[in-house]
Amino acid sequence: MIIVVGAGPAGLAAAKSAAGKGCQVTVIDSQPRGGGQYWRHLTEVSGYKSDRSAEYLNELHQNKLITHITGAQVWSAEKLGDGYQLNYLQAGVEKKICAQKIILTTGAYDRTLPFPGWTTSGVMTPGGAQSLLKGHGVVAGKAIVVSGTGPFLLPVATALAKSGAHVEIIEAQSPLRWALSPLALLLNPGKFPELIHYASAIVRLKIRVSFGSAVTEYHSGVAQVSKVRSNLSIRKKSVRNINADVVATGWGFLPDVTLGGILGCAQTLDRDETVVFEVDKEQRASAKNIWIAGEATGIGGADLALAEGAIAGLSATGSRIPAGMRWKRFTKRLFAKALQRSYPVGGGWQEWLRDETVICRCEEVSCQEIVESVQELGAEDARTSKLFTRAGMGLCQGRVCSRNVSDLVAGTTKCSVSRNERLAASNRPIAAPISLGVLGDGIAG
Amino acid sequence: MSNEISFHFNGAKFTGAAGQSVAAALIANGERELRRTRFGEEPRSIFCGIGICFDCVVTINGVANQRACLIEISNDMNVESTL
Numbered sequence: 001m002i003i004v005v006g007a008g009p010a011g012l013a014a015a016k017s018a019a020g021k022g023c024q025v026t027v028i029d030s031q032p033r034g035g036g037q038y039w040r041h042l043t044e045v046s047g048y049k050s051d052r053s054a055e056y057l058n059e060l061h062q063n064k065l066i067t068h069i070t071g072a073q074v075w076s077a078e079k080l081g082d083g084y085q086l087n088y089l090q091a092g093v094e095k096k097i098c099a100q101k102i103i104l105t106t107g108a109y110d111r112t113l114p115f116p117g118w119t120t121s122g123v124m125t126p127g128g129a130q131s132l133l134k135g136h137g138v139v140a141g142k143a144i145v146v147s148g149t150g151p152f153l154l155p156v157a158t159a160l161a162k163s164g165a166h167v168e169i170i171e172a173q174s175p176l177r178w179a180l181s182p183l184a185l186l187l188n189p190g191k192f193p194e195l196i197h198y199a200s201a202i203v204r205l206k207i208r209v210s211f212g213s214a215v216t217e218y219h220s221g222v223a224q225v226s227k228v229r230s231n232l233s234i235r236k237k238s239v240r241n242i243n244a245d246v247v248a249t250g251w252g253f254l255p256d257v258t259l260g261g262i263l264g265c266a267q268t269l270d271r272d273e274t275v276v277f278e279v280d281k282e283q284r285a286s287a288k289n290i291w292i293a294g295e296a297t298g299i300g301g302a303d304l305a306l307a308e309g310a311i312a313g314l315s316a317t318g319s320r321i322p323a324g325m326r327w328k329r330f331t332k333r334l335f336a337k338a339l340q341r342s343y344p345v346g347g348g349w350q351e352w353l354r355d356e357t358v359i360c361r362c363e364e365v366s367c368q369e370i371v372e373s374v375q376e377l378g379a380e381d382a383r384t385s386k387l388f389t390r391a392g393m394g395l396c397q398g399r400v401c402s403r404n405v406s407d408l409v410a411g412t413t414k415c416s417v418s419r420n421e422r423l424a425a426s427n428r429p430i431a432a433p434i435s436l437g438v439l440g441d442g443i444a445g
Numbered sequence: 446m447s448n449e450i451s452f453h454f455n456g457a458k459f460t461g462a463a464g465q466s467v468a469a470a471l472i473a474n475g476e477r478e479l480r481r482t483r484f485g486e487e488p489r490s491i492f493c494g495i496g497i498c499f500d501c502v503v504t505i506n507g508v509a510n511q512r513a514c515l516i517e518i519s520n521d522m523n524v525e526s527t528l
Contacts, residue, residue, distance in 0.1 A: 109497045121477040121490030128494025136469030395499035
């Protein structure tokens with residue numbers, strides 16, 4: 001039996017290809033329904049080509065070789081004899097599952113940057129707004145500014161506008177940056193109809209789009225837009241105010257690498273210094289009998305996740321990988337590289353902060369406290385600053401702020417963040433908070 | 446989403462659709478503020494919406510620190526802002 005952790009595109013593709021070879025597969029996922037963060041289908045609103053999910057979801061529900069465990073949060077994992085044991089929480093009860101082979105497709109979450117006012121209610125991630133809409137049928141607000149960088153802003157903005165919200169897009173980078181990646185565009189011709197799909201939706205839904213700009217402050221229902229350079233430093237402050245009850249802001253994605261880290265899978269830094277897993281040509285991780293596919297090996301979107309997942313599924317069953325599949329993965333990886341080149345996230349956001357701007361949302365640690373931990377207490381890295389300020393010690397385990405704290409400490413010391421600090425900041429001894437009561441009794445509350 | 450679910454939030458009665466999360470049902474009812482922070486007593490709502498950030502934690506049926514964005518509403522559920 002093979003366990004697939006995660007029921008997003010990569011996990012579903014892995015389960016489908018492994019079951020296609022006659023292997024028993026158990027897909028374990030934290031959500032009540034399959035599809036992951038990307039494929040959500042409670043409402044009529046769907047993104048470009050999202051109908052292809054049907055093929056994978058049908059397989060998940062109908063293939064007798066595939067078991068689907070829902071609402072299960074895997075909080076830890078350990079090596080057990082020849083295989084692995086995953087410990088998970090389901091409806092407050094702690095359970096275990098064992099298998100010889102594991103395919104990790106743990107996905108990613110929105111990367112966010114702090115700015116004055118980003119803790120007020122109304123500011124959320126694009127992924128959050130999308131999840132409210134597609135997962136729960138709720139439009140986050142009436143007037144919504146979708147800001148940040150990257151192509152994910154497009155499906156979010158158009159879905160919200162289709163559902164009746166007044167939407168504006170504030171994209172930090174210039175579309176001309178795509179000129180830096182001609183080969184990636186040439187080898188991914190399928191991306192052009194997708195672009196045309198969103199461009200025509202933007203025109204039809206009368207969505208105003210600004211490039212080279214960012215929301216750098218939000219107060220009392222007013223989003224302040226500044227012109228920014230490609231490194232996100234401010235070119236011209238507060239050029240425009242937009243009345244908005246919601247600001248959906250995101251700066252690409254951060255892979256969730258916790259579980260593979262617990263299992264000892266080797267990690268490395270991607271070109272944008274995101275922590276990702278090292279995998280071989282068949283998606284094998286450094287630890288025996290573990291495969292990793294999708295965003296956890298580098299942010300690349302659903303197309304790349306599907307290609308990697310299919311390869312991981314075949315490899316885990318000892319099957320041959322067709323050359324066409326490898327080629328597909330190659331072209332999608334090229335496109336993923338181009339995405340990083342087109343939508344970089346520089347350190348210029350530190351100019352947006354005020355002394356009192358909260359950096360660590362959980363522990364309410366301000367920019368000033370972190371800067372003082374460096375200038376007055378001698379902290380030289382995020383870990384030391386964290387010990388002085390508690391930044392990153394809250395319930396989210398630093399998932400939201402740790403990268404920003406590292407960058408802010410480095411910005412204050414005028415140094416760059418070391419590889420070791422990046423790797424350490426992304427790894428945690430457990431994958432989700434769990435109470436001692438549950439650990440003791442196996443039952444929550 | 447036809448089935449209507451009724452639940453309580455800080456003593457007041459609300460309704461939502463079956464399958465909706467606590468956070469989604471409250472936002473649909475215009476209730477943005479899910480809790481106040483410990484130190485600054487600042488209002489917080491959902492932020493990541495997918496269970497990562499823990500900004501939306503509430504007490505559900507007496508169990509503290511539950512993520513309102515993940516837990517689905519059920520009939521007679523008692524939701525309270527964690528203080």
